[in-house]
Amino acid sequence: MENLIEIKNARHAYQTASGPLPVLDGLNVAVPAGTFAAVVGPSGCGKSTLTKLVAGLMKPDEGEVWLHGERVTAPRKTVGMAFQNPVLLEWRSILDNVILPLEIVAPKMATKDRIDRAMELLEMVGLAGFENKRPSELSGGMRQRASLCRSIVHKPEVLILDEPFGALDAFTREDLWQTMRDLRAAEPFTAVLITHDLRESVFLGDQVIVLSGRPARTQYVMDVDLPADRTLDVLFTPAAADMLHILRDQIKIAQGRAEEGGV
Numbered sequence: 001m002e003n004l005i006e007i008k009n010a011r012h013a014y015q016t017a018s019g020p021l022p023v024l025d026g027l028n029v030a031v032p033a034g035t036f037a038a039v040v041g042p043s044g045c046g047k048s049t050l051t052k053l054v055a056g057l058m059k060p061d062e063g064e065v066w067l068h069g070e071r072v073t074a075p076r077k078t079v080g081m082a083f084q085n086p087v088l089l090e091w092r093s094i095l096d097n098v099i100l101p102l103e104i105v106a107p108k109m110a111t112k113d114r115i116d117r118a119m120e121l122l123e124m125v126g127l128a129g130f131e132n133k134r135p136s137e138l139s140g141g142m143r144q145r146a147s148l149c150r151s152i153v154h155k156p157e158v159l160i161l162d163e164p165f166g167a168l169d170a171f172t173r174e175d176l177w178q179t180m181r182d183l184r185a186a187e188p189f190t191a192v193l194i195t196h197d198l199r200e201s202v203f204l205g206d207q208v209i210v211l212s213g214r215p216a217r218t219q220y221v222m223d224v225d226l227p228a229d230r231t232l233d234v235l236f237t238p239a240a241a242d243m244l245h246i247l248r249d250q251i252k253i254a255q256g257r258a259e260e261g262g263v
């Protein structure tokens, strides 16, 4: 399968007032088209920096970033993004928030087609009937559902999810995992998901990439060999338990705590 995203041996240091801060040192990522890569690693190791490379928002000091066989050297219009804070515009309705990327990427698209496309997604995530509400009238989980719709409304070549479920309570988070799974089944996309939640990485990922502590290198890559139409029950199977165990051990190594006993 063709790799839609490829990061080859990226190295980078941020220039700060107190000198260079190395954040990436041997980052290698390969995400085949139509698959979902979950990225985990210690706090502050460089996960968000990785997403900036993919979106073309910054260039690494060394190494290469490729998207669809093209070298990434400038910001890409065709990247969809969703963050922990949904940042919906309060002066727009939910429908108009979801439509926003189409106004930028497809300015000539007919208004009716934009509305139909946004409504198709809002229905898929269970928000039909809420399209005329303002963001503040919705719960946190509903806002994040709207944010997911907005991130894929323009069918981006890559979807970047930077801890989109991190601020939600555990039950809402699991609901959203299932919503994400259903969206993927309806319209396949290639995604990079940053998360601190190993269960989330196994439930949603086709692969889980473990980054080392800062400066981040690709420490470990796990192929998640579970069915694409997985249900939450899969997380209680021996296969998933084994994967979670390995990932926890890898995180301890990344944190420099491998020698500690117990988990």
Ligand SMILES: Nc1ncnc2c1ncn2[C@@H]1O[C@H](COP(=O)(O)OP(=O)(O)OP(=O)(O)O)[C@@H](O)[C@H]1O
Pocket (backbone or CB within 6 Å): 014, 015, 016, 021, 023, 042, 043, 044, 045, 046, 047, 048, 049, 050, 214
């Ligand atoms: N523009 C910048 N200039 C200087 N330092 C930066 C800049 N952006 C990030 N950093 C620093 O680089 C390091 C890596 O940041 P990054 O946001 O990529 O980590 P992260 O793994 O996403 O963090 P977290 O797990 O806390 O979300 C951090 O120490 C951060 O303070």
